[in-house]
Amino acid sequence: MPNHIGARKLAMAFTVRLLLFSSLFLLSVSVFAQTNGSIAVGDFLTATAANSSPWLSPSGDFAFGFLPLGSNDLFLLSIWYAKIPDRTIVWYANRDNEAAVAPKGSTVNLTANSGLVLNSPQGEELWKSGTSVGVVANGVMNDTGNFVLQDRNSESLWETFNNPTDTMLPGQTLERSGKLSSRQSETNYSKGRFQLLLQEDGNLVLSTINLPTNFANSPYYATDTTSGTVAGSEGKELVFNVSGYLYVLRENGGKYNLAVGEVVSARDNYIRATLNFDGIFAQYYHPKNFTGNVSWTILWSEPDNICQRITESSGVGVCGYNSICTLKGDKRPTCGCPRGFSLLDPNDPYRGCKPDFIQGCKEDELSGTKDLYDVEVLTNTDWPISDYVQLKPFTAEKCNESCFQDCLCAVAIFRSETCWKKKLPLSNGRVDVSLNSQAFIKVRKDNSTLPIRAPQLPCPDEL
Missing domain, CATH: 2.90.10.10 (Bulb-type lectin domain)
Known part of the structure; x- marks a missing residue:
C-alpha cells in the first residue's frame, strides 16, 4: 500500500511538471507567433486610437500599421521605428502622388490575390499593394524595416524596399x-x-x-x-x-x-x-x-548649400516665388518673405510669397500720385534669373532711381558697377554673402491704395 501511494504521488508530480512545462511551451510559442514578424492571409488592422496594435518585426524595432496624423481622426498606413519616442516613419502608402490617408475605422487586410488592401469604413478602396504574379501566402515584417509579401515557397512577390x-x-x-x-x-x-x-x-x-x-x-x-x-x-x-x-x-x-x-x-x-x-x-x-x-x-x-545650388529657369527654386532662401547652421534651408510680401500659405513657408500690394503700369497711373513707393534695401540678396534689363556701367544711386521710376521694375540688384532690373514674380531667391551686392525692393506705401472706380453709366444716346 505505501508503495502504491508513493507511485500515485510520483505520477501526480510528474503530471504537474508536464502541465507546467506544456504551459510554458505554449506560452513561448504564442509569444513567438506574435513577434516573429509573420502575418497570415486574412489578418487585418483597424485605424483606431484605442486599437492601434501594429504588426511588429521580430526584434520589435519596426512596426507596420496606422499612425495618427494630428488630432483630426486621420491615419497614415506606414512603417516606423517602434522603439524611439518620435516613431520616425520610413515608408508610407501612397497612390497617384497622394498619401493614402485613412479616416478612423479604416482597415488594411492581407489578401491572397491583391496583397495589402486599404479600405475606408464605407468599403472604398484607398490603396493596395498588388502583386505582379503569384498568390500571397503570408506577409513578413522584417528587422530590416522591409515588409515583404511571400508566396508559399517564401519567394518575394512584393516588398516595401522595392517601392x-x-x-x-x-x-x-x-x-x-x-x-x-x-x-x-x-x-x-x-x-x-x-x-x-x-x-x-x-x-x-x-x-x-x-x-x-x-x-x-x-x-x-x-x-x-x-x-x-x-x-x-x-x-x-x-x-x-x-x-x-x-x-x-x-x-x-x-x-x-x-x-x-x-x-x-x-x-x-x-x-x-x-x-x-x-x-x-x-x-x-x-x-x-x-x-x-x-x-x-x-x-x-x-x-552643401541648396540655396545657391538651385537656379532654375523653369522652376521656382527652393522656396517658391518672391521668397528668400537662407541656409541655417545645419545646412537646411529656411524661407522668408521680403517686406511688403506675405506667405501664400501661412502654414507652409516653402510655397512662396505674394505681394501685399498691386504693382503695374496701369495701377500706378490710376493711383493719381507719384509718391507710391518706399524702397527696402537688402544686402547680399538676389533673384538671379528674374531680370529683364542689364545696365552697365552704373552706380548704386542710378540703379535705385532707374527701378523707382520704372513701372515694370519690382527689384533692382546692383553689383560690380552693374544694375539688373527685375519684375515679378521673382524666382530662385537666396542670400549669398559672397555677392557684395545691394537689392532695392519697391514696396508700396501703406497709405497708397487704388481708388475705387465708379461704375460707368450708359450714354443718353444708348438709352
Missing part, C-alpha cells in the same frame, strides 16, 4: 529608374517637389519637380557616374549596405561613395538616409540604447 517613398534603410538598393520622392512638408506626406533618381545612364541626381507633372529640372546634385573613358563606369545601382555605407555600384564593380568619412556602427545605431521635404538628402543615426531625450544626428548631407 520606397522618401527613405532608404541598410540592406536596400535602388535600381536604374528607381527613385525617392520627398514629401510636401514635415506633416504632409503627399509627393513633394524634390526627387532622388538613378537615371538610365547610371547618373544619380537630385532634382526639383514641377508639380503636378513629373517634369524634372536640371539636377542640383549629381554623382556623374555615367559612361566615361573607363569601360563599365556607369552606375548600376544605389546600394545602402548593412554596414551603413551608401554608394553607387558601377557596372565594372567599382564604387562611388556618397560620403567619405566615419560610418557609425549599424549594430548599435538605427541608420537611415532620407530625402527631406526641403530637398536635402541626408544620412542620420540614432542610438538603439539611450536614456533621456535623444534625437537623430546627421552624419552627412547633400548639397
